Amino acid sequence: MARFFKRTPAAEPAGQDPAAQDPADTAGKTPKRQKLHELQPDPDRIGIAGSVPFVQLPVPADLFANRALRLQRLAPDHPMGGYLDLLARIATAQASVQAARAGQVPQPETEPNADRALRLEHGMPPLSRHSLEAPGAFLACLDGLLAALDLGPAPQAAHDAAAALRSASPEDRLDLGVQVFEGAFPVERMAECVFVAAALQLCLSEAAARLDRSALKPVADGVCPACGGAPVASLIVAWTPADKARYLACSLCGSQWNHVRIRCTACGSGEAITYQSLDELSKDIQVETCGTCHSYIKHLHQHRDPALDPVADDVASYGLDLKIAEDGFHKAGLNPLFVT
């Protein structure tokens, strides 16, 4: 047995990991087993860091495409299938616009960096309504989205809303965009707001992805440190440096920021937090309820089911909202694609 533990100097250069080769290569052949002497100590990969990263900036190239896939998988045989299908179509359009915009020559930042630095210095999120008003930002995203959108079998009301938005003047569209950004939804234009919010997500995720994440600081409980948006859901993540830490997913820019677990996302109290779920449907989707301010937020266990998407699964688990509302709790999250 002593020989078993003896190490000979590694023949291969460090960094080449035989276990990491494509599984397709080894299929059918005897899988190559890693020899003990090939193992290199790598304490950095144990995954423990002094602190977890405060913000995870969005990756727009994956964000919308993955969300579209998730929505397409959720829609069939779901009581809300029609709406999930509509959101899947919106997410598909978002993904295609994002891909087209990413292919273009990157546009120079029209907003002076000094403005963002000033906002950061005073504890405010760097992205503001000025990021939307820049030429080629929000309005270009909305135009692209409306052009790429295929509503398919959606009800007439959805087609009408998209048509109304197509014929609206640029000033009117920008005005609506700023209102949705600031969380003020005009009730008589709720349908148009969904498409506007989708364009906002495109525009803001693009801007947020370019931010310097080390410069971002906590703004307030339940406020996105990148764009000031409200969280859509809380996620228990499984990333290597932050295993099982809780992150809040921004409803607008898609950034995720760390928020201590077992602490209300709206009022910051940790006194009377409970977790409730419909176990028959899913144990991975809970609501975190706060007995102090009587609010709740969706709590998704992404470490158990990595496919969970904050926006898509918030809509798909609407039954949980209906159940928890019966107990007198208000929603502390905001899903601009599904305002209830």
Add this chain to the structure above:
Amino acid sequence: MTIQVSRRGLLKGGAVTLAGGSLGALGFGGLEPAMAAAVRPFKLAQMRETRNTCPYCSVACGIILYSLGDKSKNARSAVMHVEGDPDHPINRGTLCPKGSALLDFIQAETRTKYPLHREAGAKEFKRVSWEFAFERIARLMKEDRDKNFVAKNGDLTVNRWTTMGFLGASATSNETAWLTYKTVRSMGALVFDNQARV
């Protein structure tokens, strides 16, 4: 009419229900009753997560106790899972094998829940009152201290009592550790570990 739903509205936890919302506005008004009907047969399962400190050693790792049931509804709550606290700066969600097995520690049938006393020569432990336990511990300590207290080492005053030892717990707060130190040291005891050394 506009309705503010984010930021200040959210902080108050009083998001106003918008008439119809996105579902109704986009022509999906029929889906909400369908969703409500789909979940009607199900009951919400309640769970609590509680922060605590591992009682084993002086590293004092943060742990989260997962329990079923809700105190407010008179349901009997029971711890069903123990995990490291990912927000705790010391262990960042990790636990040693002993800490990982804390659930068995909590639910052990042999867990000490009240003072037990085995008289010299007796075979069995007997349940006794706290009053009896305190009385007996104090008496034994007093007898031992009276017999073995060392006040002088030659000409030097030392006031030491080395025949009694005291062990504190790792999950105590700073204040408890301070109080333990003051109480034990004031009796002259030197054999003392209140697990506050890291």
